[in-house]
Amino acid sequence: xxxxxxxxxxxxxxxxxxxxxxxxxxxxxxxxxxxxxxxxxxxxxxxxxxxxxxxxxxxxxxxxxxxxxxxxxxxxxxxxxxxxxxxxxxxxxxxxxxxxxxxxxxxxxxxxxxxxxxxxxxxxxxxxxxxxxxxxxxxxxxxxxxxxxxxxxxxxxxxxxxxxxxxxxxxxxxxxxxxxxxxxxxxxxxxxxxxxxxxxxxxxxxxxxxxxxxxxxxx
Numbered sequence: 393x394x395x396x397x398x399x400x401x402x403x404x405x406x407x408x409x410x411x412x413x414x415x416x417x418x419x420x421x422x423x424x425x426x427x428x429x430x431x432x433x434x435x436x437x438x439x440x441x442x443x444x445x446x447x448x449x450x451x452x453x454x455x456x457x458x459x460x461x462x463x464x465x466x467x468x469x470x471x472x473x474x475x476x477x478x479x480x481x482x483x484x485x486x487x488x489x490x491x492x493x494x495x496x497x498x499x500x501x502x503x504x505x506x507x508x509x510x511x512x513x514x515x516x517x518x519x520x521x522x523x524x525x526x527x528x529x530x531x532x533x534x535x536x537x538x539x540x541x542x543x544x545x546x547x548x549x550x551x552x553x554x555x556x557x558x559x560x561x562x563x564x565x566x567x568x569x570x571x572x573x574x575x576x577x578x579x580x581x582x583x584x585x586x587x588x589x590x591x592x593x594x595x596x597x598x599x600x601x602x603x604x605x606x607x608x609x610x611x
Contacts, residue, residue, distance in 0.1 A: 396429065396430055396431070398430045398431045398432070399430070399431045401431070402431035402433075408430065408431045408432050408433055408434075409432070409433065409434040409435060410426065410432055410434075410435050411435075411441065412435065412441055412444075412445070413435045413441065413442075413445065413477055413478070413481060414444075414445035414448070414451070414477070415445065415451040415452060415476075415477055416445075416448075416449060416451050418477060418480045418481060419451070423435070423481065435481055442470060442473070442474050442477075445477075446473065452473055455472075455473060455476065456469075456473065459472045459473060478572075479572070479573075507583050507584065508583060508584060508585045508586070508587055511582070511583035511584075511587065512542060512582060512583065512590060513542040513545055513546075514539070514540040514541065514542055514544075514545055514555065514558075514559045515559065515563070515578075515579065515582055515583060515590075516579075516583055517545060517556060517559050518540075518556075518558075518559030518560050518561075518562055518563035519563050519575065519579050521556060521559060521560035521563065522560055522563040522564050522567060522575070537558070537561075537606075537609060537610035538558065539558065539562060539606070540554075540555035540556070540558045540559050541555070545559070561609070562609055563575060565608065565609040566578060566598070566605070569608060570598050570600075574597065574598055577597040577598070578593060578594065578597040578598060580597070581593040581596055581597040582594070582597070590602065
């Protein structure tokens with residue numbers, strides 16, 4: 393099969409995203425097809441996009457009836473319905489590449505209103521980079537395996553770029569090892585209001601001690 397224009401665009405380093413996510417797109421296999429044939433590496437979803445998806449058919453009716461028995465908060469209803477789509481999209485893999493899904497992390501876990509002023513910037517930026525970087529992105533060969541500091545992210549020069557790379561690498565490792573839900577839980581525990589120290593947040597969110605997590609990341 394000849395390369396599509398989107399394949400050619402991807403070959404030039406441009407990440408191909410679609411600004412839409414729906415259950416039909418997932419259940420019919422259309423999203424998987426676009427990943428395979430059209431070089432799609434990411435999708436976005438937000439309440440406006442989701443409203444269009446839910447109003448265009450009956451794919452959400454059964455789950456919506458169940459959720460309405462427990463919830464009456466529109467935001468929580470949206471999060472419960474959309475999280476199933478986000479999880480399904482995140483689980484899609486082409487070879488070993490992850491489909492980036494810009495939705496639930498940015499809607500809830502990464503919302504600035506839910507983030508403490510003294511939250512570790514390196515983790516908030518690492519999670520944002522995990523969501524936004526192309527799935528084919530790889531760390532530089534010389535990338536060291538120590539956690540970055542907020543000071544490094546604030547400093548100008550090559551050390552800042554390397555710190556961002558390490559923050560992204562750590563967030564990616566957590567997501568690949570403990571799942572996107574694990575990364576989300578770590579973000580909420582480590583960056584939310586009243587958060588504990590990072591080692592405690594890791595233990596409570598991931599059920600593992602920080603040295604063990606770092607050892608796994610550093611391999």
